Each structure stands twice: as structure tokens, then as C-alpha cells.
Amino acid sequence: MxxxxxxxxxxxxxxxxxxxxxxxxxxxxxxxxxxxxxxxxxxxxxxxxxxxxxxxxxxxxxxxxxxxxxxxxxxxxxxxxxxxxxxxxxxxxxxxxxxxxxxxxxxxxxxxxxxxxxxxxxxxxxxxxxxxxxxxxxxxxxxxxxxxxxxxxxxxxxxxxxxxxxxGPVASPEISTFVSEELTKSERPELTAARIVVSGGRALQSRENFTKLIEPLAEKLHAAVGASRAAVDAGYAPNDWQVGQTGKIVAPDLYIAIGISGAIQHLAGMKDSKVIVAINKDADAPIFQVADYGLVADLYTALPELDRELAAIGK
Structure with a gap:
């Protein structure tokens, strides 16, 4: 064969x-x-x-x-x-x-x-x-x-x-043509190849909060940034960050889900991750059923504390 x-x-x-x-x-x-x-x-x-x-x-x-x-x-x-x-x-x-x-x-x-x-x-x-x-x-x-x-x-x-x-090239049906492309450049690793992924959900509430809370954490961990479909649909994150059944399938060594409830479509895209960490203030959120480590806390309190701890380690 x-x-x-x-x-x-x-x-x-x-x-x-x-x-x-x-x-x-x-x-x-x-x-x-x-x-x-x-x-x-x-x-x-x-x-x-x-x-x-x-x-x-x-x-x-x-x-x-x-x-x-x-x-x-x-x-x-x-x-x-x-x-x-x-x-x-x-x-x-x-x-x-x-x-x-x-x-x-x-x-x-x-x-x-x-x-x-x-x-x-x-x-x-x-x-x-x-x-x-x-x-x-x-x-x-x-x-x-x-x-x-x-x-x-x-x-x-x-x-x-x-x-x-x-x-050599072969004849092909000319029913589509390339028009243009817009490529985004980032110092962060590609989402599907990253060892660490930090993802945010609808609980982030705005694009500004992604910029202020999720992206700095990803930079400190040398991680890629992901998002739930709800966050993407709300305009908080671009389409190429979407993780899930209708987004990208990832299996990093560490997946950090922040403010993500854990809908079945999202779990389909990340549940093969080696270690899953979830931060959500809802103790009954489905994400905790697949998480290896879960923190029931308000992300707006937990992330600044995590940022300070990482800064201390960095020193």
C-alpha cells in the first residue's frame, strides 16, 4: 500500500x-x-x-x-x-x-x-x-x-x-482565482502548535479586557491566545483565535480556560489538552468536569493576583 x-x-x-x-x-x-x-x-x-x-x-x-x-x-x-x-x-x-x-x-x-x-x-x-x-x-x-x-x-x-x-503542473478548472489576503503577524506561537494556550470567554465582556487581561498573561507564559465562540461572535476576539468544533482543534501541554463555561462545542476543540486549568466564578460550569485544576473565582480578581505571582517569579 x-x-x-x-x-x-x-x-x-x-x-x-x-x-x-x-x-x-x-x-x-x-x-x-x-x-x-x-x-x-x-x-x-x-x-x-x-x-x-x-x-x-x-x-x-x-x-x-x-x-x-x-x-x-x-x-x-x-x-x-x-x-x-x-x-x-x-x-x-x-x-x-x-x-x-x-x-x-x-x-x-x-x-x-x-x-x-x-x-x-x-x-x-x-x-x-x-x-x-x-x-x-x-x-x-x-x-x-x-x-x-x-x-x-x-x-x-x-x-x-x-x-x-x-x-509538472496539470490542467485544472479555472473556477476560482486568488484575489488578496490579509495576514496578521504576532510574536506569540501559532494557536494549533503552541505548548500553552490561554483562552478567554464571554465573561471577559469586551475586546479591551482581552487586551488588558488575557494577552499579557499569554505573553508572560509564552502562550498562544484562544477564545470561545461566544467571545468571537461578540467581537471580543478575532475569528482565528476561536477554539472549538467550528474553530481550531488544539491539544497543548497546558490549556487555561478563563471565563469559559465549557459548552460542548468548545470542549470538542480542547479536551485532549494534557493539563486543563479553568477559572470561572460558576462552580457548576461544565468546564470543571474536564479540568484537571479548577479555581472558582471572579476572573477580574484572580487574574491580577496571578499576574502578580508570575511577576514575582520572573524577578
């Missing part, structure tokens, strides 16, 4: 999610190849070649792949279909955009958000906001799936780089 993993990258560098998808592909057995498609993405292809267990890297350079538009990528992947038994991508915005089109092009089912590989044709995936784990067996000749990266460790670095093979 030979698998093809779609690399997650920004043309300049490879994302950690690619190495985790490679770990999932290893469980299928057989060779694992990685497809790196973009523009001026040689560095990303070379990084993919240094992932342990990767037998070969397919490197495609063309302007149509620069912004990871789903139609050109899906066409490129389906053009390689004859040589592969399985196609995998991380469950990122890009992977979830591309792989359904690949499945449709191959006329097979897609298996979404795979969190365990039981055999080459049997997989586990979460449903009902993670409250039920579904076992799926696919009889399709070719498997197409997205991988929940928080469920797999990243593959280690290899001592010897795999060979890199150049692919």
Missing part, C-alpha cells in the same frame, strides 16, 4: 501538521510519499524529504499552486491517482478544502478527521462534537482522508533525506 500525503506549508516552510499526517500514513503500511505543491517552495520540499519514513517527495512548482487553491491541487492529486492507494491531508483549512474534491474526482468516500488507524481499511473518527467515536470501514479501492493532527505525534527527523521528484 502506497500513500500520498499533501504537505501543509506556506511556501517558505513546512508546517508541523505534515509530520503528524505522515505518522498517520505510516499506520496504513507501505511507502509514504509527500506532495509539496506551491511556488518557490523548494525549502518546504527539502524539509519534507527529511521526515523519517518518507520514501519520496513530489515537488510541483507553478503559480497556480502558490496560494493552495483547492481546484488546482485536487486536479494535481487526482492526476497521480494510479500510483497510490491512499491520500491524506491534515485537517487544516487547506486540507479540508482540497480532499473532498479529490474524493469526488476519484468517486470514493472521504473519511474526515481520522484520529486512529486500526487497519488499512478501518479508522476511528469523532462525531457529535467528540462525544462519540465512530469506527469506519471503507471498501473503496482508494482511501481519501483528513487527519486530526492532535491525535498523532509528529514523525521524527530522518538521518538521510528522501529523493525529491519534480512534477
Amino acid at each position: 502506497t500513500s500520498l500525503v499533501l504537505a501543509d506549508h506556506d511556501n517558505a516552510s513546512l508546517k508541523d501538521s505534515t509530520a503528524k499526517a505522515v505518522s498517520a500514513a505510516h499506520l496504513l503500511g507501505g511507502d509514504v510519499h509527500v506532495l509539496v505543491a506551491g511556488l518557490n517552495c523548494v525549502a518546504a520540499a527539502e524539509a519534507a524529504a527529511r521526515i523519517d519514513g518518507v520514501a519520496k517527495v513530489l515537488h510541483a512548482e507553478a503559480p497556480q499552486y502558490e496560494h493552495m487553491l483547492p481546484e488546482p491541487l485536487a486536479a494535481l492529486i487526482t492526476a497521480q491517482a494510479a500510483g497510490y492507494d491512499a491520500f491524506l491531508a491534515p485537517s487544516t483549512a487547506s486540507g479540508k478544502n482540497v480532499m473532498p474534491r479529490v474524493a469526488a474526482g476519484l468517486d470514493v468516500m472521504q473519511i474526515s478527521d481520522v484520529m486512529n488507524v486500526l487497519s488499512p481499511d478501518t479508522f476511528e473518527r469523532p462525531i457529535y462534537a467528540g462525544n462519540v467515536i465512530e469506527t469506519v470501514r471503507s471498501k473503496d479501492g482508494k482511501k481519501v482522508m483528513t487527519v486530526r493532527t492532535t491525535a498523532f505525534p509528529p514523525a521524527a527527523a530522518a538521518g538521510v533525506a528522501a529523493p525529491i521528484e519534480t512534477l
Whole structure:
């Protein structure tokens, strides 16, 4: 069985999610190849070649792949279909955009958000906001799936780089075009890759309180900032901070939930965290059911005290 993993990258560098998808592909057995498609993405292809267990890297350079538009990528992947038994991508915005089109092009089912590989044709995936784990067996000749990266460790670095093979671009339906993008830059780590995440909920009451209370704490802990959907919908935090079923799935070493009640949709995005700390003045808040440590207190009192303690430690 030979698998093809779609690399997650920004043309300049490879994302950690690619190495985790490679770990999932290893469980299928057989060779694992990685497809790196973009523009001026040689560095990303070379990084993919240094992932342990990767037998070969397919490197495609063309302007149509620069912004990871789903139609050109899906066409490129389906053009390689004859040589592969399985196609995998991380469950990122890009992977979830591309792989359904690949499945449709191959006329097979897609298996979404795979969190365990039981055999080459049997997989586990979460449903009902993670409250039920579904076992799926696919009889399709070719498997197409997205991988929940928080469920797999990243593959280690290899001592010897795999060979890199150049692919030419293929014709693709020109039904979408790239218009523009606005990128935010931050010194804090990326939310899905951070070891520590500090999240705020609706109890913060304003964007100003996020700036005054949550962000300074995150900076002291070298943490990423997250938010509940309620906080995002209220305009207290930007969309890319949202953690949960309709946001980002995280599994950091430490997750600090501040003023978050713990709705089922939010828990689906963070309950795999190694250690969960909750601060909420409602002793009956559902977040305390999953928290390893809970503090029943008003966040407006608790956070200044925590800030003073951290400042003292820093001295």
C-alpha cells in the first residue's frame, strides 16, 4: 500500500501538521510519499524529504499552486491517482478544502478527521462534537482522508533525506482565482502548535479586557491566545483565535480556560489538552468536569493576583 500525503506549508516552510499526517500514513503500511505543491517552495520540499519514513517527495512548482487553491491541487492529486492507494491531508483549512474534491474526482468516500488507524481499511473518527467515536470501514479501492493532527505525534527527523521528484503542473478548472489576503503577524506561537494556550470567554465582556487581561498573561507564559465562540461572535476576539468544533482543534501541554463555561462545542476543540486549568466564578460550569485544576473565582480578581505571582517569579 502506497500513500500520498499533501504537505501543509506556506511556501517558505513546512508546517508541523505534515509530520503528524505522515505518522498517520505510516499506520496504513507501505511507502509514504509527500506532495509539496506551491511556488518557490523548494525549502518546504527539502524539509519534507527529511521526515523519517518518507520514501519520496513530489515537488510541483507553478503559480497556480502558490496560494493552495483547492481546484488546482485536487486536479494535481487526482492526476497521480494510479500510483497510490491512499491520500491524506491534515485537517487544516487547506486540507479540508482540497480532499473532498479529490474524493469526488476519484468517486470514493472521504473519511474526515481520522484520529486512529486500526487497519488499512478501518479508522476511528469523532462525531457529535467528540462525544462519540465512530469506527469506519471503507471498501473503496482508494482511501481519501483528513487527519486530526492532535491525535498523532509528529514523525521524527530522518538521518538521510528522501529523493525529491519534480512534477509538472496539470490542467485544472479555472473556477476560482486568488484575489488578496490579509495576514496578521504576532510574536506569540501559532494557536494549533503552541505548548500553552490561554483562552478567554464571554465573561471577559469586551475586546479591551482581552487586551488588558488575557494577552499579557499569554505573553508572560509564552502562550498562544484562544477564545470561545461566544467571545468571537461578540467581537471580543478575532475569528482565528476561536477554539472549538467550528474553530481550531488544539491539544497543548497546558490549556487555561478563563471565563469559559465549557459548552460542548468548545470542549470538542480542547479536551485532549494534557493539563486543563479553568477559572470561572460558576462552580457548576461544565468546564470543571474536564479540568484537571479548577479555581472558582471572579476572573477580574484572580487574574491580577496571578499576574502578580508570575511577576514575582520572573524577578
